[in-house]
Amino acid sequence: MRNWYNDPFFALSVASSACPQPLGPRMSKAEADDDAHYRVERGTTCWLAHKCTKPNSYLYDADIANAVRAAFSGDASLAGTSIWITVQRRFVYAEGCAPAAFDRAALERRLAAIADVEQVFVRLAADPRAPLPYKTLTTAPAASSTPVH
Template structure:
């Protein structure tokens, strides 16, 4: 398992030690080979539709990840939470564990406000012993 395409994947916080780590962009070589054509097709669609100035939507991901880190890492709202971010093709995935009462909608709005983000998926749970709403390293 490895991050074959170097998609941004990082923890915004790690205050919930029992939280299952998301799988993020990790995959086997066979999965990466199988995904290669699909990634090229998805990546160029944005440019061909004149919705992106860059020729591939994956080229935005490093800048999006940098902006998320700059704006949110160390943010007090993540106290008691373990939240990982994956950025792929201008899509942002926030996955992990948060205390009950955490404002997931506010997090989604904050991520959506990052320049060049196309879509945001928030997959958080308040019980780290429950079934995660995301794929984990344990698969």
């Protein structure tokens, strides 16, 4: 399992080691090979529909990731949270753990307000021991028998 396409994936905050890290963009080689055609198709659809100025929507991801880091750097609202960010095709995924009182809607609004973000998915658990709303390395489908190099 690895991040074959180098999609931005980073910790926005880490308050608890009990919170399982999301799978994020990691996948098996077989999954990456299977996904290759769809990534090309989905990536160029934005440009073909005249909704993007760049020829592939994945080309926005690094800038979006940098803007997320800058927008939340030292942000006190993240106290007590463990949140990882994945950016793929102008979509931002915020996954991890946050207290029940954490304002998930405010996080979603702030992420959605970042330039070039098309959609935001917030998947946070209040209890890291309960079923999680996101996949982790331990909940990911078993990797194929194809060796990973």
